[in-house]
Amino acid sequence: PSTLYIVATPIGNLADISQRARDILAQVDVIACENTRHTQRLLSAFAIKNKTLSMHDHNERQRQEQIAALLKEGKSVALVSDAGTPLISDPGFHLVRHCRQQSLNVSPIPGACAAIAALSVAGLPTDRFTFEGFLPSKSGARQATLTELAYETRTMVFYDAPRRAIDTVEDIVKTLGGERYVVMARELTKTFETVHSDTAENLLAWLQQDPNQLKGEMVLIIEGNKVDPTAIPAHVVATLKLLLAEMK
Numbered sequence: 001p002s003t004l005y006i007v008a009t010p011i012g013n014l015a016d017i018s019q020r021a022r023d024i025l026a027q028v029d030v031i032a033c034e035n036t037r038h039t040q041r042l043l044s045a046f047a048i049k050n051k052t053l054s055m056h057d058h059n060e061r062q063r064q065e066q067i068a069a070l071l072k073e074g075k076s077v078a079l080v081s082d083a084g085t086p087l088i089s090d091p092g093f094h095l096v097r098h099c100r101q102q103s104l105n106v107s108p109i110p111g112a113c114a115a116i117a118a119l120s121v122a123g124l125p126t127d128r129f130t131f132e133g134f135l136p137s138k139s140g141a142r143q144a145t146l147t148e149l150a151y152e153t154r155t156m157v158f159y160d161a162p163r164r165a166i167d168t169v170e171d172i173v174k175t176l177g178g179e180r181y182v183v184m185a186r187e188l189t190k191t192f193e194t195v196h197s198d199t200a201e202n203l204l205a206w207l208q209q210d211p212n213q214l215k216g217e218m219v220l221i222i223e224g225n226k227v228d229p230t231a232i233p234a235h236v237v238a239t240l241k242l243l244l245a246e247m248k
């Protein structure tokens with residue numbers, strides 16, 4: 001049946017594309033993508049010739065009508081983003097919702113995702129985690145976001161620009177404390193792939209002495225708040241003390 005395929009593409013190393021992704025990209029009637037030039041480059045690397053249609057945050061609603069109409073005509077469409085899995089901090093949510101609401105077939109072609117790749121090598125608990133997407137670029141907003149997450153016990157995954165890494169880690173020290181464990185996963189699957197983990201304080205010092213760490217793309221992973229489940233919360237202790245004083 002005609003299908004909207006959500007196709008993951010590599011996050012750096014082109015060899016990470018799946019055989020299924022290549023087949024689908026060659027077979028569909030049109031490929032919706034963020035940046036047609038970028039996607040044509042990817043297609044030519046695999047000797048695939050196909051039509052592309054640009055779809056970004058600003059024209060997604062208009063494109064969704066057009067793509068739904070193609071699917072109703074019996075055509076198949078692939079959606080790709082510039083890198084990794086579409087919809088994960090990338091466009092496509094409105095399109096997928098629109099198609100699902102109309103009972104059109106939507107099928108995933110899974111593959112690379114920077115957040116999951118980073119998590120798989122971070123060495124932090126992965127049984128439960130939260131994906132927080134991009135951290136705000138301004139320090140005030142970033143500190144507010146981090147403060148809200150101060151008591152989060154799950155591992156937290158963020159996208160951020162390495163050129164802001166020093167400012168971001170400084171904000172982590174201020175809001176979550178210098179002892180909090182942080183993993184920086186930079187340039188995954190590429191030549192300068194670096195995964196560095198340390199306390200926020202030590203990570204900051206490490207970044208400050210190596211400007212090369214501020215280049216490329218990165219995922220930041222922050223350890224969840226380690227609360228001792230057997231500890232009696234401070235407010236309960238205070239209440240008990242008051243009660244004890246009353247009893248005397």
Ligand code: SAM
Pocket residue numbers: 011012081083084085086087088089090112113114115158159160161185186187188189190217218219
């Ligand atoms: N949809 C993509 C995915 O599945 O990972 C993410 C798109 S988002 C617009 C781009 C962000 O993903 C970058 O700013 C960076 O935080 C992260 N990223 C993408 N490729 C990466 C890589 N090779 N290494 C580390 N982080 C990467």
